[in-house]
Amino acid sequence: MNPPACDDPIVAFRKRKSQVALIHRRLALNAEGIRLCRLYEKGIEACLSVSDTIQLSLLCSLYNLQMNSNERTKGKNKKQRTKEGVRGLNALSFADIHDELNSSSDDSSGLGFWSLSDLSWDNMIRLMGASSDDEDLEISLDMSDIMSNMEKETDLDRFGFERDVVEFFDNESDDESEDCRPNLVSKYEEILMTHSFLLGCTLQDVNELCHRLVDLTAIRQSEWEEMTMMAKIPKQNRLIDDHTDVDLINLTRFNKQQLHAIKSKFFDDEPGDSYSTSSHKFTYEETLLIALNYMAKAENYSTMYKHFGGDWQAYTYPINWFTNFVFVKYYHRITGSSMEYWASSVPDFRRLIWSKACVLEDGTCTMPLEEFYNFGFIDCISHETCSPASGPVNSQGDRRENRYEIQRAFYTKYGKMWGVKTQGIVLPNGMIGNAWCCSVSQNDKGVVNLSGIEEELVRVLQPYKLGLQFPTLYADEIYEVSQVINKRNGQQSEYFKKMSRERQNIEHLFGATTNLWKRLTHKLTWKLLSQKATAIRHVMSIWFMMNVYTCLNGNKVSVYYNVPPPSLDDYLANVPIYTGNIDEPDVVQAFDVPL
Numbered sequence: 029m030n031p032p033a034c035d036d037p038i039v040a041f042r043k044r045k046s047q048v049a050l051i052h053r054r055l056a057l058n059a060e061g062i063r064l065c066r067l068y069e070k071g072i073e074a075c076l077s078v079s080d081t082i083q084l085s086l087l088c089s090l091y092n093l094q095m096n097s098n099e100r101t102k103g104k105n106k107k108q109r110t111k112e113g114v115r116g117l118n119a120l121s122f123a124d125i126h127d128e129l130n131s132s133s134d135d136s137s138g139l140g141f142w143s144l145s146d147l148s149w150d151n152m153i154r155l156m157g158a159s160s161d162d163e164d165l166e167i168s169l170d171m172s173d174i175m176s177n178m179e180k181e182t183d184l185d186r187f188g189f190e191r192d193v194v195e196f197f198d199n200e201s202d203d204e205s206e207d208c209r210p211n212l213v214s215k216y217e218e219i220l221m222t223h224s225f226l227l228g229c230t231l232q233d234v235n236e237l238c239h240r241l242v243d244l245t246a247i248r249q250s251e252w253e254e255m256t257m258m259a260k261i262p263k264q265n266r267l268i269d270d271h272t273d274v275d276l277i278n279l280t281r282f283n284k285q286q287l288h289a290i291k292s293k294f295f296d297d298e299p300g301d302s303y304s305t306s307s308h309k310f311t312y313e314e315t316l317l318i319a320l321n322y323m324a325k326a327e328n329y330s331t332m333y334k335h336f337g338g339d340w341q342a343y344t345y346p347i348n349w350f351t352n353f354v355f356v357k358y359y360h361r362i363t364g365s366s367m368e369y370w371a372s373s374v375p376d377f378r379r380l381i382w383s384k385a386c387v388l389e390d391g392t393c394t395m396p397l398e399e400f401y402n403f404g405f406i407d408c409i410s411h412e413t414c415s416p417a418s419g420p421v422n423s424q425g426d427r428r429e430n431r432y433e434i435q436r437a438f439y440t441k442y443g444k445m446w447g448v449k450t451q452g453i454v455l456p457n458g459m460i461g462n463a464w465c466c467s468v469s470q471n472d473k474g475v476v477n478l479s480g481i482e483e484e485l486v487r488v489l490q491p492y493k494l495g496l497q498f499p500t501l502y503a504d505e506i507y508e509v510s511q512v513i514n515k516r517n518g519q520q521s522e523y524f525k526k527m528s529r530e531r532q533n534i535e536h537l538f539g540a541t542t543n544l545w546k547r548l549t550h551k552l553t554w555k556l557l558s559q560k561a562t563a564i565r566h567v568m569s570i571w572f573m574m575n576v577y578t579c580l581n582g583n584k585v586s587v588y589y590n591v592p593p594p595s596l597d598d599y600l601a602n603v604p605i606y607t608g609n610i611d612e613p614d615v616v617q618a619f620d621v622p623l
Contacts, residue, residue: 261337266314280320319350326550355565359606362572377403380456405534414553457587485512
């Protein structure tokens with residue numbers, strides 16, 4: 029890369045720095061690309077090896093490719109930009125490249141398609157549509173000396189350039205001529221073709237080299253102006269004490285003192301202060317921060333990267349690790365046999381609801397406490413997800429044969445969406461007594477049968493029967509009346525009108541949960557076909573963290589009934605050990621579809 033023509037070294041350095049800043053702002057650089065840019069910025073390009081010089085030329089090509097795409101999509105609406113993108117740009121044909129190489133204003137004799145001795149990178153950069161505007165600097169590199177040396181040592185004809193082009197961009201149309209096939213090649217493929225020709229290597233080799241320099245996923249995005257990936261940021265803000273209380277509440281929903289308490293209760297029994305997974309090492313503290321931030325805000329990893337730094341593609345490891353950790357360690361506090369923990373408090377819960385529904389302001393009771401059986405509320409909430417099995421399974425665009433059955437298994441006509449559904453039992457102290465997750469295709473009555481919650485309540489409430497009657501959960505009209513479930517059942521008495529108002533508390537708690545933990549409402553974070561049973565663990569871990577939040581902060585329901593939730597120490601103490609298989613049928617029964 030030629031240094032700026034300037035005698036003042038300070039001005040020259042600033043010029044190089046501005047050029048590097050443009051590359052950083054426009055491209056998602058990988059480690060190798062960052063290294064090369066820093067070498068150029070320091071002005072030591074004269075010491076670069078031939079390999080580094082070639083890689084810099086590729087970096088320049090990708091930069092100018094993106095500048096050209098910006099010019100073509102400027103002023104167009106989102107739909108038009110998405111339609112064009114990079115791969116939709118009109119590609120130069122093989123004949124166009126031939127004509128461009130053989131006609132030059134600087135050389136009346138032409139460059140010659142198979143003659144490289146006089147070919148400079150400035151001529152090649154014109155093929156990439158480099159912008160000449162002052163604000164979008166054209167960054168060029170003279171490679172004539174390198175090409176001259178390579179030409180002396182190699183016979184480029186023997187590399188079979190045209191054959192490589194045909195093989196790499198295979199066209200299934202047998203009657204289409206070879207000269208027309210490159211018409212389908214996009215701007216990025218042109219870079220591969222020209223570099224393959226110049227360097228005498230295969231297209232696959234050049235493509236792999238580009239992967240080393242730049243994140244090609246970002247290069248191929250159509251929304252260029254929204255690309256914000258910069259040079260790699262080192263790990264940062266991964267300690268609780270690095271943040272203020274305001275920042276932590278915004279990021280994780282807990283303040284500094286609460287996060288230290290959660291970290292202590294969750295991980296003090298774990299060996300050491302870190303763990304390893306998939307060749308990555310994380311501390312428990314950074315895992316807690318990253319996982320809670322993802323639950324709370326549902327931001328994509330590239331946005332989280334600005335705050336936490338490091339390798340944003342590795343964020344999935346602490347998030348999944350934390351989810352599995354919570355699901356297994358506290359399984360019987362949020363699902364399974366969780367109602368055993370609350371059974372002894374059922375008489376107190378009955379009294380709290382009775383005092384609101386059956387005791388008037390003057391102290392008059394409309395129903396004796398002995399005849400009042402409701403101790404909590406039960407209902408379901410749906411979470412929308414991406415439609416499963418909707419994409420192709422190979423490069424030919426073939427679809428799954430059983431895609432219709434898979435999509436039907438997770439679709440509801442009632443809500444007109446794909447997703448999962450959580451059944452929750454809400455208690456007067458604001459806690460979720462039990463949660464269970466399945467496909468949204470099941471109605472609420474079906475979820476009761478699948479979860480087995482009625483049988484579980486009969487078992488744990490046996491010591492607390494009121495004569496022949498079990499304490500009951502109050503539900504809406506879709507449920508069936510049973511030993512442990514009660515509902516209005518069409519009655520219009522004042523008692524049932526008050527109970528219907530009381531039942532609204534479960535809706536308030538569901539709303540508070542989705543407001544605090546945004547991931548439950550962001551469908552793009554749920555991909556059922558790839559996540560499979562892991563999706564259930566993620567949902568259940570969010571509901572568990574809502575209980576942890578309630579233990580530390582309370583909520584609208586606990587304030588309404590004027591009863592404090594249990595302390596975090598009490599709630600997390602003596603949790604039964606989960607000895608079953610995470611993928612046991614009662615957990616993933618509704619996901620048992622042919623994949």
